[in-house]
Amino acid sequence: MDATDRTAVLARARGGDGEAFRVLVEQHSRRVFQLAFRMTGNEHDAEDVVQESFLRAYRQLGRFEARANFGTWLYRIVANCAVDMLRAKRSRGDQMNPAGLEEQLLSAPTTGPNPERLAESAEIQRRVAAALGELSPVERAAFTLRHYEGRSIEEICSTLNLRTSAAKHSVFRAVKKLRVALGPLRMAAGTPEQP
């Protein structure tokens, strides 16, 4: 689909054309799921975020500026939906279930095939998943955007509607908590511990 087609589809979707919105959903779903999964760390929650994000996008299409990039706009909605989902889970007192993420992390290729290496890698990924589950929703979102998605602090500010200092602090606090949680593993791996 070229730029002219994309513009036309967007214009039709903004005018309430369901078929045009279907095209947008089909185009962006996989990317949306990927981000939602990284943000929530859980396949089931990620699916909920995908669904809620497209519903929000549909409701807010009237606010979308035609000249803006739909993917970027949608990305922002997904990130905020994921934060809302994490907050809701927290306020309900749900424990983060890192199983999905852990499963995926465990399946990541390791550099050495021997069982010891695999066990070590599994332990690392288990700790990583657990430590991510301990972060506050905003910390987790900011960390995901910075560490996994490679977004700059400026982009994180605009995506999560945070001030620069808040975005920096969120990333920093996340890194600090992860360092504490993963410290013993780093020591086991032979890296010197810092006071």
Added chain:
Amino acid sequence: MTHYSEEDLTLFFYGEGRRRGAVQLHIDSCPTCAALYQNIASTMKLIATPEAPERDERYGLEVWQRIRPILPVHPPSHSPWWAVNRLVLGGAVAALILAAFIAGRTWPQPQPPSRTPAAASSLASTDVSDRMRMVAISDHLEQSERLLLDFVNAGGQVVDVSNQQALASELIKTNRLYREAADGAGDVGIADVLDALERNLIEIAHGPSTLSLAEFNKTRMWLDASALLFKVRVLSDELHERELSSATTPRKDA
């Protein structure tokens, strides 16, 4: 020698921050900062990007089929300029509503013997203004809920709540206007929740911007004790419901 902070080095690791050349030179020559940087870098390298479970080409269609039956019936509406700053808009709407309410109270009104077209139109405008008020309050509650959640979910040994304080200060003004309007309109339930919200917003806005973990837990406890978050959420849902039903119910006086 002045060392770089953990925060500076974390930002440096991610390719952010100013004077990166100077930071690199310092790391090269300072064993303390070099060790700390190495510690940060080695931890972060343990955290590999997880691959999301595979979704095939039909996934987009599956998502569409899931959301299609629950998409709102009405097409998306265009609401460009006023959607830009919801806080400013909230304040303006609150002021208008309050002004309209005071004008309505103080303006001498003749008592018409029967319902005339003018009276019908006045009723309709009251209806519209009431709906506007509910939408605006619902929006305000949503923002307040986010703020409270942000606040209670803050963490760390020293909790920095300066961002939440700034937002609380802005919300106090709007909250006051809505509370006065609700009081005047006799909406006791709404006024009560807004009153409790206002007291808590003032506490947040005027408290210290950094709290020790013990202080923070104490603050969080009184927030929990007042069940404010729950009340705000319930009222927000209720207004949202009202909003939906008034949008779908045909007006009898039209």
